Amino acid sequence: MMRSRNYQIFSVIFKERFREHTLEFIIPLMLSSNVFINAFYERGNFTIYGIILAFIPLISVSETIAFALALRNIIFVTGDHIYRGSIISFLTFPIKRTDLFLMMYFSDVITPYIIWLSTTEAYILMSGIPVPQFLILIYTIGYFFTENIILSIALTFKSAGIATLLSSFIIGLLFIFGGMLNYYELIQGYHVLGITSSLNPYVLLLYEAVNRKTLPCIYEGITIELIIATVTFFFSLNKFKRLEI
């Protein structure tokens, strides 16, 4: 059976990112690394506090793998193609640049996310741990927020080295200093907590779990993250459409 042209192009792009044995290694690793949810849940006396700790990026192995996989795809596959000029062979495909960008975006960013989501949801279902779906939503928005920033940097600077350093610096700065800012905001009064919560909402979630309070400003932070993620996505799309080799 003859496959459609778009499917064949997508297949080439996908197989380049996920060569033989990558998915065979990544999927079970993501699934089994979720045992830390059980460990933290047990350690936290079966409270929501333990679950939130288990879902903090860098503590959660599964989330870190998904993030690292997308980062590697963006910088060291797509970014490397742009840096070396080999992207030209993809640009000569009989396909619109927007479609090509969406295919690359799907392979680079959305596929690791789908793997993470499916393995985590399957694990939550089978383990019977009452994980609030709000945590999944927060990671989802945070994931697209960071990956779209990395994609914008990679397409702007067109160098794997600069993109790696700059994205690590920016994301690390946002997450660590954002967490510190949230902490001081919580101590000294909620002046700009709605804005700072977009940088690291996990501090606020932990505060909510410990003090049994609700902070509606988390929603403001999520909205800001979503807006930035959308803006950086369209910025990257525009950059890719105007790409000159």
Next chain:
Amino acid sequence: MIRGILLSIGITLISLSLLSITSPISNTIIVTKPYCISIPSTAKVIAIMYENSTNVTVYVKIIHGNFTKIIRPPCTIMLTHGKWIFEVYNETYPKISYRSINETIIEKNVTIIIQKTVNYTNIVTTKNATYPIYVRLYIKCMKILKFQELSEILGIIMIISSVFLYLRKRF
């Protein structure tokens, strides 16, 4: 690719269904207000209740579903699946109080009234948790998956499918 993915997920599911966290964890909770804990069906938990103060008699009310029990620590209970609430039901302790008394002394035809402070002990029975109780939660083991059989069956099906796909390609 599909064969490899099915095989690896199958092996992972079987491994997860066979594993459990057996490293014991112990946490001590100071109960002054009602303390609530939800025990999952995958965990084996023992609660040891005790009272640190020597001359305090305390009774603990334990609520689990429709079951309510009032017991006197120290005691040990096995916590099964569900919601458990621990609260101080009643406590009895001796309280030292002070009161002033006037003492009359007659010395050389002179009457002297001296005010003295004496202490006395009275037994206080209250429903307030003045002296907290301690609940030591001892988590003996926690299974990784709740639906172990389902996970095993899925794992076996995936492994068999991968072998079948491999054989179909080979022959």
